[in-house]
Structures are given as structure tokens and as C-alpha cells.
Amino acid sequence: MSDIEPIIGRYVNITVDGRVYRIFYEEAGAGIPLFCLHTAGADSRQFRHMLNDPDLTARYRVVAFDLPWHGRSTPPQQWWEDKYLLTADHYMAITKAVWESIGLQRPIVAGCSMGGAIVLRAAFDHQDEIRGILGLETTAAGHGRYNDFLHHPAVHGGELCATYTYGLNAPSSPEAGKRENWWYYAQSGPGVYRGDIHFYCNDWDAWEELGRIDTTKCKVALLSGEYDYSATPQMTEDVHKAIPGSYFKLMHGMGHFPMIENYPDFRPYLMDALAHIGD
Amino acid sequence: MSENFELDWLDEFRDKANSDRELAVIGEWFSTTFSVNFGPQRIAFKVANGRIEEIIRDPRFDVRAIFGFSAPLTVWRKFFAPTPPPLYHDFFAMIMRIPEFVLEGDGLVAMQNARALHRTMSLMRDAGAGNV
Numbered sequence: 214m215s216d217i218e219p220i221i222g223r224y225v226n227i228t229v230d231g232r233v234y235r236i237f238y239e240e241a242g243a244g245i246p247l248f249c250l251h252t253a254g255a256d257s258r259q260f261r262h263m264l265n266d267p268d269l270t271a272r273y274r275v276v277a278f279d280l281p282w283h284g285r286s287t288p289p290q291q292w293w294e295d296k297y298l299l300t301a302d303h304y305m306a307i308t309k310a311v312w313e314s315i316g317l318q319r320p321i322v323a324g325c326s327m328g329g330a331i332v333l334r335a336a337f338d339h340q341d342e343i344r345g346i347l348g349l350e351t352t353a354a355g356h357g358r359y360n361d362f363l364h365h366p367a368v369h370g371g372e373l374c375a376t377y378t379y380g381l382n383a384p385s386s387p388e389a390g391k392r393e394n395w396w397y398y399a400q401s402g403p404g405v406y407r408g409d410i411h412f413y414c415n416d417w418d419a420w421e422e423l424g425r426i427d428t429t430k431c432k433v434a435l436l437s438g439e440y441d442y443s444a445t446p447q448m449t450e451d452v453h454k455a456i457p458g459s460y461f462k463l464m465h466g467m468g469h470f471p472m473i474e475n476y477p478d479f480r481p482y483l484m485d486a487l488a489h490i491g492d
Numbered sequence: 493m494s495e496n497f498e499l500d501w502l503d504e505f506r507d508k509a510n511s512d513r514e515l516a517v518i519g520e521w522f523s524t525t526f527s528v529n530f531g532p533q534r535i536a537f538k539v540a541n542g543r544i545e546e547i548i549r550d551p552r553f554d555v556r557a558i559f560g561f562s563a564p565l566t567v568w569r570k571f572f573a574p575t576p577p578p579l580y581h582d583f584f585a586m587i588m589r590i591p592e593f594v595l596e597g598d599g600l601v602a603m604q605n606a607r608a609l610h611r612t613m614s615l616m617r618d619a620g621a622g623n624v
Contacts, residue, residue: 357588358588362599362600362603365600365603367600367604368600368603368604368606369604372606372607373603373606373607375607376584376606376607376610377584377606379582379584379610380581380582380583380584380585380610381582381585383581384575384576384581384582385575439578440578440581441578442578442579442582442585442588442589443588445578445579445589446578
């Protein structure tokens with residue numbers, strides 16, 4: 214008897230700033246587009262439990278993609294001549310180009326960590342084009358994660374980045390989920406996590422822009438894990454307080470990677486947040 | 493609450509580390525001496541190929557540690573709590589968020605051995621949990 218999952222993976226070619234990017238995305242379900250953005254140094258596999266949840270895919274077309282340089286998406290042409298340092302402008306441009314290229318109409322844009330950051334920009338720059346945002350472990354500005362050891366010739370970057378992020382999980386989360394996420398991080402390319410963290414810690418500051426978000430046009434739901442020490446609950450709650458009409462819930466016994474570290478406990482929070490965003 | 497930790501559990505920690513299946517897999521290159529300062533108490537751990545070879549209590553100044561962790565007892569008590577509170581549940585969390593928790597010495601060696609070191613400190617936490 215076969216045990217084939219309903220997830221289907223495909224590739225799409227997009228052009229951003231004159232360069233072509235071959236992007237991998239995977240999807241399951243039908244209905245409201247739920248467009249998912251992975252964390253720094255990881256890829257769309259983090260969303261496999263959502264993609265395999267029949268209650269979710271009965272109502273939503275769940276789509277997750279790999280950023281360029283990540284997972285199964287390739288870097289752009291002549292990538293070897295570039296130092297990979299992600300910026301907010303480029304991150305938003307890539308994200309929007311992907312959802313448009315695969316034909317998602319007014320998606321809910323969901324992201325975790327750095328993905329949970331850039332969804333705020335989707336909300337203040339593209340609020341007429343999307344239904345809402347779901348921010349997991351969201352910050353308006355992150356600091357303190359960048360360091361030279363993340364891409365260093367004397368350090369195994371995969372093992373360090375995976376171990377560096379392991380403690381962002383909650384201690385009580387199932388070990389299998391935490392280890393799976395460790396493995397994804399260990400597979401990241403050289404310097405990619407460091408390049409993502411450049412966006413998260415050096416380039417990203419949205420505090421001045423949050424006032425432009427109109428939650429009557431674009432719903433905002435924010436979830437934060439109790440044990441997240443990168444985007445702490447206080448940091449996410451501060452964003453919530455700066456966006457009138459937004460929704461915020463603290464997830465007890467959860468860390469920075471709710472969708473992969475402990476999906477059973479994350480699921481009720483996810484469903485409530487999506488109910489807030491509505492149709 | 494005493495000013496010093498009871499450290500009888502260090503022997504249990506050594507046994508846990510030296511019989512740990514993961515450290516047997518990943519510890520081949522983890523050979524160094526690192527120290528942990530539990531408030532005023534300094535302990536040196538000599539590690540060879542991922543195994544704890546010697547735990548030196550109150551080491552003399554000629555015991556050379558390449559790197560070490562140092563923090564007040566108030567911080568360590570949270571780390572070793574049966575259910576550690578957020579920000580105190582992992583040494584990387586404390587490095588980032590708890591100013592009194594300090595990685596001393598050659599951080600490059602610590603990061604070169606991050607995976608085995610992290611596993612070792614997790615086993616230390618398990619052995620000390622509820623015992624300090």
C-alpha cells in the first residue's frame with residue numbers, strides 16, 4: 214500500500230532586477246492561497262506538516278517556496294561573484310514575484326522569523342493585493358544574531374548554524390521536530406544563514422512604517438513562542454501594539470519554529486489566527 | 493540557599509557524557525579543556541575525542557582552559573531548573589540575552605566544536621537539573 218503525500222513540488226522562473234531565478238515551490242490543497250515563507254538559512258520543508266494537514270488544505274491552497282540560494286532554488290546567474298547578503302528590498306521583490314508568477318490571488322502571506330518580519334512589509338507596501346498576513350516570531354527590527362563565525366573558514370557552517378538555532382526551540386518540544394529542523398539548517402549553503410541574518414539584524418527596521426498598515430484592508434495576526442529568544446514575545450507584542458486592530462497570541466511552551474518543532478501544539482494557534490484573518 | 497552548588501552530580505554528568513551515543517558519533521574531534529565558573533567555583537573539564545577524561549574541581553592556575561562559561565549562581569540555578577525559564581534554557585540563549593553569562597577564552601574553538609559542546613552542555617544540564 215502506497216503512502217504518497219499530497220504535496221506537489223514544482224519550479225518557476227522569475228525575473229527580479231534583471232536577473233533570472235529558478236524557484237522551487239511546493240503546494241497542497243485548494244481554496245484561499247496561504248503563501249508560506251521559511252526562516253533564515255532554511256527552506257520550505259519547514260512547512261511540511263501544514264502542507265499535509267487535510268483540515269488546512271481542505272480550505273486553503275498552502276504554498277511554500279524556497280528563496281534563491283535556499284533549498285532547491287538555485288542562486289542567480291554568476292552567483293559565485295556575489296557575496297550573499299539579503300536586503301529587505303530584494304526579499305520583498307522576490308516574494309511578490311513568486312506569488313504573482315504562480316497566480317496566487319490575494320494570498321494570505323505567512324512567514325516565520327525573517328519571514329515573519331518581511332510579511333510586515335507585505336502589509337504596509339502591498340495591503341491592497343493581499344488578504345492579510347500571518348507573522349510567526351515577528352519583529353520590526355532584529356539585533357544580536359549576526360557574527361563572523363556563521364561563515365568562517367575554520368568552522369563548519371552547517372553544524373554551527375544548525376546548533377546555533379537549535380536552542381531557539383522550546384525545551385519541551387518533541388526532539389524529532391527539533392532535530393529535523395537542525396538537519397534542514399545543516400544543509401544550508403555556505404554563508405546563506407549569515408546572509409539572511411544580514412537582512413534580519415542589519416537591514417531590517419520597519420518601526421517607522423507600521424503605522425501605514427490598515428487592518429481593515431489587510432488583516433494582521435501575530436503569534437510568538439514563549440521560548441523564542443531571538444524574536445522574543447515582548448518584541449512581537451510590541452509590533453502588535455503598534456498596529457491597531459492586529460491579533461496577537463503568546464504560544465506557551467513553544468519556540469521560534471512552531472510549524473516544524475511542534476506542529477500538534479502549534480495547530481490550534483494557527484487555526485485561530487487564520488480564523489481572525491478570515492476570507 | 494547556599495553560596496556554592498552541590499556538585500555531586502558531576503560524576504553522573506561524566507557517566508552520561510561518556511556513554512552518550514550521540515557524542516560517540518560526533519565527538520571524534522572534540523578534544524580540549526574547557527572551564528565552567530559556577531559563581532566562585534571553577535571547574536575544568538578535560539575532554540578527549542568527546543569523552544570527559546577528567547573533571548578538575550578547584551583547578552590550580554596552571555590548568556589551562558581554552559574557553560569557558562562563566563556566570564553568577566543565580567543564572568546557573570535557572571539554567572539547571574527542572575523546567576528552565578525562557579532565555580535561560582540554552583547556552584546560546586544566555587550568550588545572546590543574559591549579560592552576566594559570558595563565553596570566555598577562545599570562542600573560535602568553542603564554535604568549531606559547537607555541536608559536540610552543545611550536546612555536552614545539554615547532558616550537563618540534564619544531570620544537574622533539580623540538583624543545584
